[in-house]
Amino acid sequence: MALNDTIAGLYEALLAAFGYRDWWPGETPFEVMVGAVLTQRTNWKNVEKAIAALAAEGALDAHSLAQMDLERLQTLIRPAGYYRQKSARVQRLARWLVERTGGDLKPLDGVPTDLLRAELLALRGIGPETADSILLYALERPVFVVDTYTKRVVVRHGLLEPEAGYNDLQESFQSWLPDRVDLYKDYHAQLVELGKRYCRTRPRCEGCPARALLGEPLAEYCA
DNA sequence: GTCCAGGGCCTAC
DNA sequence: GTAGGCCATGGA
Numbered sequence: 001m002a003l004n005d006t007i008a009g010l011y012e013a014l015l016a017a018f019g020y021r022d023w024w025p026g027e028t029p030f031e032v033m034v035g036a037v038l039t040q041r042t043n044w045k046n047v048e049k050a051i052a053a054l055a056a057e058g059a060l061d062a063h064s065l066a067q068m069d070l071e072r073l074q075t076l077i078r079p080a081g082y083y084r085q086k087s088a089r090v091q092r093l094a095r096w097l098v099e100r101t102g103g104d105l106k107p108l109d110g111v112p113t114d115l116l117r118a119e120l121l122a123l124r125g126i127g128p129e130t131a132d133s134i135l136l137y138a139l140e141r142p143v144f145v146v147d148t149y150t151k152r153v154v155v156r157h158g159l160l161e162p163e164a165g166y167n168d169l170q171e172s173f174q175s176w177l178p179d180r181v182d183l184y185k186d187y188h189a190q191l192v193e194l195g196k197r198y199c200r201t202r203p204r205c206e207g208c209p210a211r212a213l214l215g216e217p218l219a220e221y222c223a
Numbered sequence: 224g225t226c227c228a229g230g231g232c233c234t235a236c
Numbered sequence: 237g238t239a240g241g242c243c244a245t246g247g248a
Contacts, residue, residue, distance in 0.1 A: 023229090040230040046246060047229085081245040085231085127231045147229065192229060200227085 003159070007176040010213050011183070014190035017209035021189035024137045029105050030097075031060050032138040036130050037089045038080040049079035062103035065094035089125030096123055105139065113141045128166045136188070142181050144173040145188045149195025156199065156221045157214035 026032040031051060038047045053076040054060050059068060073087040080086060096119070101107040108116060113135060120131035128146070135141040146169040154160050160172060177183060198208040203221055205211065 036229090039228090041228065041243085042230090043228040043246070045228095046244095049246090079245060081228090082230090082243050083245080085243060089231090125231065129230060133229080145229090149229085188229090196228090 004176050006213055007173070010210060011177075011187050011190065013209050013213055014194055015186070018190060018193045021186055021193060023185060023189035024133075026137075027055075028060065029138040030062060031055075033093060033097075033134050034060065034065070034090055036133040036138070037086055037093060037125065038077060040082070040086070040130060042081050046079045046081060050077040053077065053079070062094045062097040065091055066098045066103075085125065089123075092123050092125065096120075108139060113143065116141070117143070128170075132170070136181065136184055140181050142174075142179045142184060144170050144177070144184050146170050146173070147188070147192065147195075149199060150188070150191050152195060152199045153191060153210065153214075156203070156217040157210070158218055159214070 024032055024035070026035060034054070035047055035051060038050050051060070054065075057064075057076060059065055059076070065073065068091070070087055070091065073091060074083045077083050077086055077090070097103055097105070100119070116139070117131055117135060120126050120134060121128070126134075132143045132145045135143040136145055146166050150173075151160075151164070151169055154169060154172075155162050155164065160168060164172075173187075177187065194208070194210060198204055198206075198210070203217060205217060211217075
């Protein structure tokens with residue numbers, strides 16, 4: 001079977017197993033942007049608490065966050081962890097948007113995805129996954145988001161070498177899949193669910209819905 | 224008590 | 237250029 005078919009088939013299998021994930025709830029695209037930073041290496045439940053605190057403060061907009069006192073921001077987002085780093089990251093993102101568009105997301109519509117990605121990556125604290133999460137989930141750009149689970153699944157089943165980097169994984173998925181925002185969104189969500197359940201640092205492969213398509217994982221990962 | 228979560232940066236070899 | 241340390245809260 002061609003790899004395109006395998007990867008497409010894997011999505012169908014995951015969808016059947018887990019159901020549509022309806023990922024990344026958020027009242028506004030800006031809230032999704034903020035969440036992308038807050039969720040770095042952090043359980044989403046904790047992020048929700050931080051976002052709720054920002055919402056209660058009426059601060060879920062670029063202007064509010066751009067000018068908020070840093071210590072106040074730290075207090076509000078504390079439940080999301082790494083609050084000293086994340087407060088600065090969120091504020092840099094907010095200030096970038098204010099300078100870029102006056103604080104609105106609409107004016108970004110005409111900006112090429114590659115240019116936006118470069119601008120986001122230039123912000124300290126915004127790496128590839130955070131930038132791509134913003135592009136895909138907040139700005140609806142067809143960019144595949146790679147995370148640690150994505151790499152684990154792909155490498156353990158021998159689809160790519162362990163040396164493969166973020167861009168290798170991203171380009172591979174984008175070559176394997178049709179260029180569709182809705183598919184990219186849910187596929188990433190499905191891979192996260194798969195990873196959480198079956199593909200942690202210590203694999204628990206019993207019942208894994210990916211095995212039928214991808215085969216048994218390489219022995220070196222099954223110790 | 225231990226593990227881990229929807230990363231990214233900085234520093235040392 | 238890459239391995240290792242660091243950031244921090246909260247739930248299982």
